[in-house]
Amino acid sequence: MSRAFGALFKGGDAMHVLLAEDDLKLAAMIAERLVAESHTVAHASSGPEALEMAEAAIPDVVVLDRMLPGIDGLSVLRRWREVGLGAPVLMLTALDSIDDRVEGLETGADDYLGKPFAFTELLARLNALMRRAAAVQPDLMLEARGVVLDLLKREARCGDQPVLLQPREFRLLEQLVRNKGDTVTRQMLLEKVWGFHFDPQTNIVETHMSRLRSKLVESGACDVIQTVRGVGYRIDET
Template sequence: MRILLVEDDSETAAYVRRGLIEAGHTVDHAADGQEGLFLASGGGHDVLVVDRMLPKLDGLSLVRALRAAGVTAPAIFLTARAGVGDRVEGLDAGGDDYLAKPFAFAELLARVNALARRPRLQQETTLLRVGDLEMDLLRHTVSRAGQRITLQPREWRLLEFLMRRKGEVATRTMLLEAVWDFHFDPMTSVVETHISRLRSKIDKGFDRPLIHTVRGAGYVVRDDG
């Protein structure tokens, strides 16, 4: 198996690279995000092992760029940031697994082998659709029935989170963690306020709503038409 290791810490890189080679794998190493992007863009890697905090281009941006370019090799993030919000960010950026530092090499090897056994994903779409609502992740635009909609950054994150999970109910807690990075309930109406603003932009003036409240559960974006 051919593995790309993107790690700027020389000691960690040498340790991981030596262990992977001893396990029978071929390892390419990049010491910064730009070099990692260049090497990974060429394809041919079975698994990417990416440090999150990298010089020149951080790990999240690296994986996002690869997914946008159609590189589907599974990626595992190595990072000292192990909070729930950090893990969600990594997975939403296109990562497939997340391992906190310090880690045992045996666990890393097991996770790498598990990722290699997964069926390879198809190219990730850069266009999200629910009914006549479209979100273009590359152009950073939103439109409904061809009408351009302007969103504030937090509104964009909220709508993207809901559209990526179309048809699935997102709880208030999930939204607070993913959109506001709150790991506690601030006891405010921040979620409800932003949902209301989104509805005024996404649903108002159209023949059917796409943003629905599931009483006692949360919110969902779906097309009931």
């Protein structure tokens, strides 16, 4: 239902909204009104689906229900912030006490709107979040050893050659490029890319790193990633 729903409500390209809401009637109303304002909407009806969809396509802004099935909204938000998803998040919920608001904001929400609500207020809050995010003007392009990352489009290239990466491969490369010249430990990658604060006792990092290296070499970047034995990986600055 949710994937079809997300494909159905597609308007202009002004703002891409991830709507995580399990009340399908409410979600349909919000999506239709947002599309009427020339925005695009992807819908997730559960916590696990929200995590998956944000990884597949980074949204500009998120409307997140706190009481999602599968994984609750606070846990979803916590996971996003742990892995570095910086999209502004408006938490939408019937739990509207001061303590609930404080908990949501401390977890990483950028704004909080209680149910029931007026759509005009929801839209005004989303627009305000987007203006605030735009004012920060983060560095959206990263480069190291001829490898260039476009963080807005989530695209990588080596010179003029595109490097086709899966979302986790892109995040791995992003961590190395952000920290060029420094060693990024295996544990740091587990935390930033997978959200693991423990060692899963698998070769998950090594497997993804091997694929990433192969794709870079195929795109003409040679093997710019160095293995620091027993510690982690690095990309030199020069």
